[in-house]
Amino acid sequence: MVNNKIQWFPGHMHKARKEIEEVVPKIDVIIEVLDARIPFSSENPLIRTLRGDKPVIKVLNKRDLADPAMTDIWMTHLEQEQGVSAMAITTQQQSEVNRIMERCRALAPHREAMGKNIRSMIMGIPNVGKSTIINSLAGRVIAKTGNQPAVTRQQQRINLQNGVVLSDTPGILWPKVENPHSGFRLAATGAVKDTAMDYDEVAFYTVEYLASAYPERLQERYQLDDLPETEIELMEAIGAKRGCLRAGGRVDIHKASEILLHDLRAGALGGITLEAPDMIETELVQVEEETARREAEKAANKEARRKRYLKNKR
Known part of the structure; x- marks a missing residue:
């Protein structure tokens, strides 16, 4: 995700x-x-x-x-x-x-x-x-x-x-958020407009973290006896509890996402921090590895194109 x-x-x-x-x-x-x-x-x-x-x-x-x-x-x-x-x-x-x-x-x-x-x-x-x-x-x-x-x-x-x-000074958001986790957190807290990223995906990311770091807050706020294993099931459970239902009884995930993110931003879930220094260290290593992989792939593609060009030129 x-x-x-x-x-x-x-x-x-x-x-x-x-x-x-x-x-x-x-x-x-x-x-x-x-x-x-x-x-x-x-x-x-x-x-x-x-x-x-x-x-x-x-x-x-x-x-x-x-x-x-x-x-x-x-x-x-x-x-x-x-x-x-x-x-x-x-x-x-x-x-x-x-x-x-x-x-x-x-x-x-x-x-x-x-x-x-x-x-x-x-x-x-x-x-x-x-x-x-x-x-x-x-x-x-x-x-x-x-x-x-x-x-x-x-x-x-x-x-x-x-x-x-x-x-x-004007509020500055840097040119490119390289750490995708940071992108989701910025969206979850409202630092970027809700149209900048897929709203439901932001809610899925957020609820997955909350279930891991603050499970009791979710249970208390949404009156859940147990937390489902997946973020999709959890969002469905929250939506069902809050009456976010479409025709046929299906849960409206988008409405459930709006409720979760509104509660987070308003402090209705209590004091919550979405990242820790040790988490960031791990994520930055992953970003470096992914960047290196993309650069290597880019170089390999460039070399392949060069070889094809030389071969066709003969």
Whole structure:
């Protein structure tokens, strides 16, 4: 099942990358907003290449929707990278949002010592709550918010009037999600539009993981005594419990998929994290192996074409 890839890089995002490359040398701290449920999949690998030696604050937003124990594991993991500081917040608590500015000051004390504003840049893929954080920090509506990806379209500088100037950037999703697992997780949490991938396939992938990692949550939410062995049977059981029936009593899988993904995104299943550091390590090895296999196949096909050409030329 895990063979889908998202390729979703609108023109305005390509432009945003160019703008970021120009601005990064002029800033002191980078703030990257992540979804606490998918810290790796919502992380943008472009930032690692664009940041240079700038300190980075990884803000795991929506911690209230994530598994607290897994959030702690992820913060420890992220801070293993040089110059990275991690913190978990929910925008439901203003005091937690304010900690971002405290962390900025701690990472750029030289600017305050000189009486100058700390220049920060906030980044994040679509729908991680970046705009809500900006509005909370500014104390007024600066950025549009919405539950659909890619609301912010142009870069803007915001003086927070507290010694920090914030550069906002359009939500960037990288050119190609090489890890297919990440593609499904991004779709499950709503980081990409529901039309970007097959909706039912996303639900199948998600429910299979939940049955493995959080079986009791599924049983409690959908009043299931036992969990079926396959993801299709499980989705049918959820659909039957929720009355998603077509003529003849058949389960409407699409409606059942909508219910599951809505419940996940709304936190109705409790705090859930869809990935762990050790899972990611295994997946990245698989991605490397698959990439190498495709490259070898491509080279072999090219050589075969060359030989056919030379043979026909004789």
